[in-house]
Amino acid sequence: MAIITLNNNSLSSVTSLPAGVGGKVLQVVQNYNANSGHIATTSTSFTASGIQATITPTASGNKIYVDFNTTVAQGSSGSQVNGQMHQKIGSGSFAAMSGASNIHIGTVVGLSSDTIYAGMRFHGSYTTTGTDTLIFEPYMKSNNGTSVRFVHSEASYALTLTEVSAWL
Secondary structure, three states: OOOOEEOOEEHHHOOOOOOOOOOOEEEEEEEEEOOOOOEEEOOOOOEEOOOOEEEOOOOOOOEEEEEEEEEEEEEEOOOEEEEEEEEEEOOOOOEEOOOOOOOOOEEEEOOOOOEEEEEEEEEEEEEOOOOOOEEEEEEEEEOOOOOEEEEOOOOOEEEEEEEEOOOO
16 A cells, blocks of 8 residues: 655644645535425515525635525526525625626526426635625525515525635
């Protein structure tokens, strides 16, 4: 069996990473609900879903990976539900993540006479600029004011935040 070494040390004796190496997971926060009730809206403007996860970064320059998943969203009878990830930095206000489009998280479109059920997923990242507390929350809207469900009754959702150290 080959012996793996790092800077001429066996792996068991390595206590820190050399310069130019990073990417260590520092913390993970998750808001998980295995059996949600309906989370719905008729608003044609992006509206808070109430699904939040909060993380306080350990340093500036680290990455926060933002992952959101819902197993069932619903659009019906010509309606569509759109999702967009928002964030709040420190004492600021919630705002769409940089570069967010109208279907940042996704969209589920109901056909004229059919109800469509589908999952919605989002995988994004944010580079920290300090150690202010960060709150992430998916927002939702209806395209035409009819009721749409961002999360369907008895479906699950998870919002996971992972802080990864910057490269040294």
